Amino acid sequence: MTSRGITIAGYVAFVLIGIGLHLLGRTGRSRIPSLGAVFSRAMRTRSGRVGIVAGWVWVGLHFFAR
Amino acid sequence: MSGRPNGWSFCGDRVRSAEQRGRLGAVNDPPQIPAGARSLGADESPSRLRVVTSGLFAAIRDPVVAILLLAGLFDGLAGNLVHSILLFAVALALGRDAALRRDGPSTVADRSIGTLAATTPWPPAVLILAAVAYAAIVGAFGRYSWPATVAVVAPGAIALVITWGASRDPRPGVAPLDPVGAVAWIGAFVGLALWELAALLLQPSLTTDSYAHPTISVLTDPLLVTHPGRSITLLLWLGLGWFIMER
Numbered sequence: 001m002t003s004r005g006i007t008i009a010g011y012v013a014f015v016l017i018g019i020g021l022h023l024l025g026r027t028g029r030s031r032i033p034s035l036g037a038v039f040s041r042a043m044r045t046r047s048g049r050v051g052i053v054a055g056w057v058w059v060g061l062h063f064f065a066r
Numbered sequence: 067m068s069g070r071p072n073g074w075s076f077c078g079d080r081v082r083s084a085e086q087r088g089r090l091g092a093v094n095d096p097p098q099i100p101a102g103a104r105s106l107g108a109d110e111s112p113s114r115l116r117v118v119t120s121g122l123f124a125a126i127r128d129p130v131v132a133i134l135l136l137a138g139l140f141d142g143l144a145g146n147l148v149h150s151i152l153l154f155a156v157a158l159a160l161g162r163d164a165a166l167r168r169d170g171p172s173t174v175a176d177r178s179i180g181t182l183a184a185t186t187p188w189p190p191a192v193l194i195l196a197a198v199a200y201a202a203i204v205g206a207f208g209r210y211s212w213p214a215t216v217a218v219v220a221p222g223a224i225a226l227v228i229t230w231g232a233s234r235d236p237r238p239g240v241a242p243l244d245p246v247g248a249v250a251w252i253g254a255f256v257g258l259a260l261w262e263l264a265a266l267l268l269q270p271s272l273t274t275d276s277y278a279h280p281t282i283s284v285l286t287d288p289l290l291v292t293h294p295g296r297s298i299t300l301l302l303w304l305g306l307g308w309f310i311m312e313r
Contacts (some may be wrong), residue, residue: 003278007265011282014258021250031244038251039313043250044240045231047160051130053229054156056310058137060303061149062283063213063290065215066203 121165131161144272156226197304205297209290214269225307 001009018035033041043049047051075102111197127133138153186193200217207214243251268279289295 004194004280007261008285010261011258011285015253017254017257021247021254025069025208025247030247032247032250033243035178035243036309036313038243038247041242041243041313043237043310046163046230046234047128047130049229049232050160050226052136052154052310053225053307054134054153054200056303057152057218057226058149059302059306060218060222061152061215063148063299063303064207064209064288064296065218066146066148066210066212 068276118268125161125165128160131157131164134160148219148305152219152222159230197301201300201304204300205293205295208297209296221304225311228311 002014021032022035024030025037039052054066095224134153134157138150138157140153141153142150188196200221204214207217212283228294262281265276265279269276275281286299290299
């Protein structure tokens with residue numbers, strides 16, 4: 001496997017882990033919370049809310065803006 | 067509860083009603099000092115330096131402020147001025163907020179989770195159509211152009227202003243995460259960030275892409291070259307923003 005393949009496989013693995021954790025959390029019978037619950041908890045405070053929204057804005061800037 | 071009736075106050079051992087004292091009676095009374103409060107003498111008054119220092123530490127202790135400052139620093143070093151200004155501005159605003167320790171009750175009504183859609187004046191179908199139109203139009207702009215920059219900064223700034231205007235108090239009723247679940251999610255996010263960082267550091271330089279060790283940005287470049295690819299990505303970005311604002 002090439003270095004490129006390994007690198008891409010790593011990204012795919014983390015995405016699959018995230019989807020798996022989210023689906024596990026959606027069942028309600030697991031100790032794993034859903035992604036929405038994680039965001040809700042992280043956004044409980046003002047700094048958490050503003051920080052996460054700033055991160056979202058940054059993603060848009062990173063891919064499209066100067 | 068002291069059991070005193072409303073309109074009565076203690077003044078020494080005398081008890082008078084507000085009506086008996088007239089409208090100026092309350093002005094003549096000494097201020098009511100809570101029993102547990104201490105008076106500040108000249109030697110006890112907190113120095114301004116101490117106040118400033120403690121405020122500064124309060125700001126730096128906030129991990130969100132620290133992360134935004136570091137990200138803004140490195141983005142600035144990479145030559146991304148607009149990104150850096152955004153990150154520094156948000157970090158300084160949050161730092162100032164923490165330093166001032168505005169821990170009084172909020173004057174803005176608290177918002178429960180998932181009520182943004184209910185407070186939006188337009189129905190969801192109109193919002194979806196607007197998002198699709200936005201993605202189609204802005205997707206036509208070239209990447210890293212000023213029109214694209216303005217088109218992305220505008221909704222981002224609106225979202226930040228709305229978020230900042232919400233209550234500063236921690237939301238009640240949000241259950242803490244199970245430690246196992248928290249560790250699992252933190253592990254996934256940190257792992258992805260480290261994987262991306264490793265790919266970035268394995269590039270020939272920070273500004274030169276690597277085919278062998280592509281970052282997420284490099285992998286998405288072929289998609290974002292085309293107008294449809296940019297429009298789909300913008301739509302996904304808006305969707306992520308909506309998901310976040312709904313929390």
